[in-house]
Amino acid sequence: MGHLHTTFITAAYCFAGLVLCAMLLWIALDHRAQQKQLAELEARRAKKK
Amino acid sequence: MPKTPRMKVSDLANPNRFMRLSNWLIPLFAVIAVPLLAYGFYLGFQAPPERDQSYIFRIMFVHVPSAWLALGIYTMMTVAALGTLVWRHPLADVAQKAAAPFGAAFALICLVTGSIWGYPTWGTFWEWDGRLTSMLVLFLIYLGIISLWRAFDEPLAAAKAVAILTLVGFINIPIVKFSVDWWSGLHQKASVFRLDGPTMHPVYLYPLMTCALGFSFLFGAMLMVAMRTELARRRVRTLTIFVAQEAR
Numbered sequence: 001m002g003h004l005h006t007t008f009i010t011a012a013y014c015f016a017g018l019v020l021c022a023m024l025l026w027i028a029l030d031h032r033a034q035q036k037q038l039a040e041l042e043a044r045r046a047k048k049k
Numbered sequence: 050m051p052k053t054p055r056m057k058v059s060d061l062a063n064p065n066r067f068m069r070l071s072n073w074l075i076p077l078f079a080v081i082a083v084p085l086l087a088y089g090f091y092l093g094f095q096a097p098p099e100r101d102q103s104y105i106f107r108i109m110f111v112h113v114p115s116a117w118l119a120l121g122i123y124t125m126m127t128v129a130a131l132g133t134l135v136w137r138h139p140l141a142d143v144a145q146k147a148a149a150p151f152g153a154a155f156a157l158i159c160l161v162t163g164s165i166w167g168y169p170t171w172g173t174f175w176e177w178d179g180r181l182t183s184m185l186v187l188f189l190i191y192l193g194i195i196s197l198w199r200a201f202d203e204p205l206a207a208a209k210a211v212a213i214l215t216l217v218g219f220i221n222i223p224i225v226k227f228s229v230d231w232w233s234g235l236h237q238k239a240s241v242f243r244l245d246g247p248t249m250h251p252v253y254l255y256p257l258m259t260c261a262l263g264f265s266f267l268f269g270a271m272l273m274v275a276m277r278t279e280l281a282r283r284r285v286r287t288l289t290i291f292v293a294q295e296a297r
Contacts, residue, residue: 005104008169012108012162016115020267023154027274034281041288048295 064280067140071273078270085263092256099253106253108166113241114261115159118268119187120222122152126194127219130212140276142208143283145215146198147275151268153191160184171235178234183225190218204283 090110099106126148132141163181164174175181194211201207229238240249247254 004169008105008165009107012165013111015161015165016111016158019154019158023151023271026150027271027278031274031278031281034278034285037285038281038288041285041292044292045288045295 064140064143068277068280071277075270075273078266078273082263082266082270085259085266087263089256089259089261089263092259093253096252096256102170105166105169108162109253110257110260112159112162112166113257114264115155115162116184117261118264119152119156119159119184119191120225121265122148122155122268123187123191123215123219123222126152126215127222130215133208133212134216142204142212143276143279144272145208145211146204147279148272149191149194149198151271151275153188153195155264155268156184156188156191160188167235173235176235178236179228179232180225180234180236183221183228186221187225190214190221194218204286 093107093110098104126145129138129141129145129148132138133145160181163184167176168174194214197211197214198207201210226239228234229236241247241254241257249257
């Protein structure tokens with residue numbers, strides 16, 4: 001019973017950890033991509049002026 | 050004597066002020082969240098086995114805060130929807146759009162960890178019981194809101210449609226909360242937020258509340274990053290239009 005419980009507990013925590021890590025990775029990559037795009041556009045406009 | 054300018058609530062509507070404030074609130078929230086979660090899980094895993102469920106109750110420290118956050122984030126989004134439709138708060142729809150994927154993620158964690166907890170406890174991964182079904186409906190509403198945001202090109206038009214959908218979907222929140230009282234099912238009744246106080250033993254309640262607080266701070270930090278990203282995305286969109294117009 002104890003071993004079975006450990007398997008279920010580990011599975012639950014692994015799933016939650018995986019989703020949280022995916023969320024953190026997604027917001028970090030999305031943030032970086034938008035900032036990069038914004039910097040490029042601002043530089044292009046500044047160059048034209 | 051000159052009067053000191055007082056900050057008004059409407060001042061918080063200023064995106065520039067939000068950018069400045071979030072710049073130091075994000076690391077602060079992250080720094081608070083990590084030790085709270087570590088301490089909460091430590092306390093939870095030190096707690097003695099529960100009388101009926103032995104050690105499987107340990108899933109509670111991730112399942113219950115996820116459920117509370119899924120409900121809390123939706124409630125926050127409903128207030129933001131009112132902010133969009135009634136007060137036309139410039140950050141309301143930004144907050145609402147940024148929060149939806151986190152709400153969906155916490156609802157998913159709640160559903161899956163609940164399912165994993167259900168098998169050794171009830172003998173089944175899933176049952177069409179009031180609480181489980183209404184939580185699944187909440188997850189689907191989150192997915193609907195995320196899809197609706199993506200269906201529009203113009204953020205302001207999307208904001209209005211999403212705000213209406215969010216307000217309509219709020220009807221599900223009391224259903225999730227009171228489903229265990231209205232219908233008999235496999236899911237246990239509320240043991241923390243009750244009118245007569247929590248019935249849970251403090252040895253489990255304290256770690257649970259610590260984990261819930263830790264997850265809340267983590268969500269706060271992630272939400273602010275996502276809001277900053279959304280503001281940048283909108284600026285990128287505006288600048289792209291300007292650049293295209295200038296090129297003509």
